[in-house]
Amino acid sequence: GAGVSQSPRYKVAKRGQDVALRCDPISGHVSLFWYQQALGQGPEFLTYFQNEAQLDKSGLPSDRFFAERPEGSVSTLKIQRTQQEDSAVYLCASSLVTVNSYEQYFGPGTRLTVT
Amino acid sequence: GNSVTQMEGPVTLSEEAFLTINCTYTATGYPSLFWYVQYPGEGLQLLLKATKADDKGSNKGFEATYRKETTSFHLEKGSVQVSDSAVYFCALSSGSARQLTFGSGTQLTVLP
Numbered sequence: 001g002a003g004v005s006q007s008p009r010y011k012v013a014k015r016g017q018d019v020a021l022r023c024d025p026i027s028g029h030v031s032l033f034w035y036q037q038a039l040g041q042g043p044e045f046l047t048y049f050q051n052e053a054q055l056d057k058s059g060l061p062s063d064r065f066f067a068e069r070p071e072g073s074v075s076t077l078k079i080q081r082t083q084q085e086d087s088a089v090y091l092c093a094s095s096l097v098t099v100n101s102y103e104q105y106f107g108p109g110t111r112l113t114v115t
Numbered sequence: 116g117n118s119v120t121q122m123e124g125p126v127t128l129s130e131e132a133f134l135t136i137n138c139t140y141t142a143t144g145y146p147s148l149f150w151y152v153q154y155p156g157e158g159l160q161l162l163l164k165a166t167k168a169d170d171k172g173s174n175k176g177f178e179a180t181y182r183k184e185t186t187s188f189h190l191e192k193g194s195v196q197v198s199d200s201a202v203y204f205c206a207l208s209s210g211s212a213r214q215l216t217f218g219s220g221t222q223l224t225v226l227p
Contacts, residue, residue, distance in 0.1 A: 004158075033214055042119075042204050042217030043159070056214065091159065095213065102147075102213045106159040 002026075004107035006092050012113045013082045021077045021110045025094030032075050033104060034067055035091040043091050049075060050097075082114045117142045121205045121218035128195055128225050136190040136221045138179075138205035146209040148172075148181050148188040153202045153220075162190075162203070195225045 005024040013019050025032050031050055035043035036059075045059040051072040060067070064083075069075040079086055089111050093104040122137040140146065150162040150172070163172030168183035177192045188205060205218040 031213070035215075040219070042206075042219050043215070045214040045216070048214055059214075093159075093215075097213070102208070103161055103164070104213075104215060105161075106151075108158040 004092055004094050004105050006090075006107040006110050008110060009108060010111050010113075012115060015083060015114055016081050018078065018080045019082055019112065021079075021090050021112070023075045023077070023092030023094075023107060025073065025075070025092070026096070026105055027073075029094035029096050029105075030072075031095040031097050031102070031104075032069060033093045033095070034075070034077050035093065036061075037089040037091055037109070039088070046077070046090075079112075082112075084114050087112055087114045117146070117207060117209060117216040119205050119207055119216055119218035121203075122221050124220070125222040125224060128223070130197055130225055130227050131194045132225075134190070134192040134195045134199075134223070136203055136205075136223070138188045138190065138218060140186050140188065140205075140207050142186075142207055142209050142216075144209050146207040147213075148179070149206045149208070149215070150177070150179055150188070150190050151204040151206055151217075153204065155201070159204070195223075197225045197227050199223060200225045 034046040037043040048056040049069040064080045066078045089109040091109045092107045095104045118141045147166045149164045152162045163174040165172040165181035171180045206215045
């Protein structure tokens with residue numbers, strides 16, 4: 001496809017369940033970012049990959065959050081033992097990093113609701 | 116650390132009115148500045164960007180000028196349309212990773 005895709009688009013989880021959110025970046029994009037967007041707020045950075053290497057995970061809010069990108073393409077954000085405060089839209093973005101261009105292209109997001 | 120403060124909404128305007136959404140930032144180094152737009156039911160889209168001081172980004176009639184002296188990047192449009200109704204986010208990126216730091220967003224509604 002032409003853009004970043006994410007699945008599922010909506011996820012309802014009971015508190016304590018584990019969830020896995022998938023991101024398919026634009027083909028050839030080296031960089032991949034995950035953001036968390038709470039209702040009525042701007043997105044907040046969670047973690048960053050360059051190819052398969054996770055270079056920055058400073059934004060992950062707790063050790064219940066884990067992200068991987070094993071082959072440098074598709075990425076999965078996993079949240080263990082979900083809590084109500086994890087309810088948010090999770091956005092994935094990819095970027096073709098060159099000297100002059102690092103525009104990030106966003107996917108539609110996964111809306112996670114923890115009940 | 117980096118931060119972005121933008122004008123709180125919601126903002127409601129009549130069609131063809133002038134739009135300004137204020138944005139100021141705090142950053143280490145020399146950030147790049149962006150405006151993103153989120154239309155109802157859609158993902159974030161880059162509206163315009165500026166990568167150095169005094170640069171003017173423009174797209175679809177929207178403009179913003181990178182003002183280093185006032186650490187600002189205000190969004191303007193001379194004549195808004197109903198189709199401009201959306202949430203607008205100011206953002207910056209800096210450092211080697213280029214992750215974005217966003218403002219809290221401004222909801223714009225344009226009435227016919």
